Amino acid sequence: MDVYGPRNIITRFFEHCVKILVFLSAVMMFFPTMNPARVTELINRTISLFTSAVSYSRLTAEAVRAIRLGWVMENNFTFILLASMVICLAIFGALLGAGLSTGNLRLKRLAYKLTLGGGVGQILGLLGIYFVYLRLWESANLERVLPQISSGFGVYLAIASATVFLSLAVLALTPKAAADMPYEMERSKQLVLMYLPFAALVFVFSYLPLWGWRYAFFDYRPGVTALTAENFVGLKWFAFLFQNPATLNDIVRVMRNTLIMSTLGLATSWLPMVFAMFLVEAKSARFKRFVQTFTTIPNFISWVLVYGLALAIFSTDGFVNSLLLNLGLRTQPINYLMGDSFIWLKMWAWGTWKGLGWSAIIYIATISSIDPTLYESATVDGAGRFQKMRYITLPSLMPTYFVLLIMAVAAFLSNGMEQYLVFENSTNTAKITVLDLYVYQLGIKNGVIPLSTLIGMVKSLVSLVLLFSVNRLSKMVRGESIF
């Protein structure tokens, strides 16, 4: 058969069209503006087709009152959920088909039968939604229910019809495969196909949020204003950051806390290494085991529990106060968790308490892999304990130390927020709020979405620049890098 014949070129063109259409319908599934299931004003503008299919509570969030008052029949929503599910499943089936279409002739025919089925399934689901739309006109309170056909409905119907038509065309244009032909696909493509579902998950949860950066350029208030052209404000929030004295003040304060906490961490980043070097000097294997076992436990409990322990030890009725009061060394209890004195040092101490033993393990393991003959010959040459530590142990730990240091510098702006969140209270908030915690408070607690998105965005970009520069620097200075 002539691969370059006009018939083949047309077939291939159709095949590509089907794949593009299927991909489009899958992407649109996550965009609320393209939701074909929004047949009434009672369904929130912010929910996508996918959400309509998986979350009944989100679907009916704004209709609860209408259902209770009898304005609209509840089973309409159940039906919308089911129809959305049918459409989503049909899209997944079509996606599978698009993936399989890279196989041999027999597999390819199966693939386009799947996209055909997917297209038909979508149309059936859309019909279901249309049926609900018709039923909605019988609702008691039409002014509130406002039955409507969304623009997404038309787009989906067009795409699904085109998918059906083009799949049929491809099936008609390709020859039938012999019944004894096995299903086959190139191995390099099989691997990609099996990997794709995971890549899709990564895309949705790690790359799709980047699209959320657009909130930083809009005057967006949840539930009040939407992301529309008239609310586009460009770089207004950048300017706001520097022009609004209160915000600027907050930022300066938060950056100070962040930099101090990170600097404290970096300045003591050698502690685990020294911990390991001295621990291996202990002769008793049992003692070493004992220390290692118990100093790593704190790493495996959550910061909430660390806070629970801190309460038990340092609060007014905790261990320290009870002991001092009962011994008569003090008459009034002091709550060590209140107030902001030494708060940075305290936070550093909790971090060290939690992580020191754990961070040391990697160095301990590295030390145990050092060639023992090095130490033996050093002993013969008359080297003492500290000389051996200085000239044999330390140099062998340096590569590991530097890799971890690069990572720590790259994460200079990310202190994590769990620790600061649990220890934060009204008396220490000014000194404990680090950048991550500030973004959380601003965005999640106070709902100031554009500004908090902007700060997070700048942070991500700066961290990326930091990572590359530190990696570069390390490559130049020590010839080591993390990538």
Added chain:
Amino acid sequence: MATTRQEKGKTGDIVFNLINYTVFTIFTIACIYPFYYLFINTISENSLVQRGLITFIPRGIHLTNYVALAEVNELGTSFLVTVARTVIGTGLMVVVSAFAGYLVTRREMQHRTFWYRFLIITMYFNAGLIPWYLTMSMLGLTNNFLGYIIPTIVAPFNVILVKTYVESIPVELEESAFIDGAGYLKVFRYIIWPLSKPILATIAVFGAVGHWNSFMDSLILMQGAPHLQTVQHRLFNYLNQNTNLEAIMGRSGIVQDMLNTKVIKYTISMVTIIPILMVYPYMQKYFERGIMLGAVKG
């Protein structure tokens, strides 16, 4: 001359060891004493605990605090939710990491480097908390149990761990299976999966601890669904609310003796620590192997 030098070395040794052992002992005690303190205060006579008299030795041992806690329904729900996410989330994560990790070891994969980097970049770069939250909300994963599971299925770091481990398995094993007509799924199921058990156990243990300790995702995603809060989230609420605690205790008809917020907080904390402390001795070797493997380059 020689003897004095040796003598000097010996005293130096003794002093060094003394200081060394003492410092490590003190730090170790600092690490475990808080757990011990918490524990003895939950099993001792509550009136003594209230007066702060239990510091080193438990007195008047009883378990009524723990028994009373079992009646707090809210806490039971949180436990169920957390156990469910730990089991389901860890199971899926292990299977997916193992399979994806195996796939990226196959050199014949089309655009392999691209697909691998596509995954690894996400470890160093992310959009930030707020866009992530907005995405979760857009997908309908807020106030939804699936919000705990789906985002945690693919963990790039674990994929790296599995990939590195699988690369150490002799490739001839796979090749001979391919010659016998096995496909990737079969090879994965019968060769890679059984041989990677050690690394899979390690990531399972880390994953389970992560799920059990999860707090931030519960705090951020489940604002409108208190029944889906994890134990850590619930504990955090209890630690910060005195009145609420007593109200809860009063509602579930707990003896007057328990109307002591301090003891209640301690007991709830202890209950959430116990599972970790119980599995820790068995899992220690997996934890340690995990950090060693984590040191390899991506």
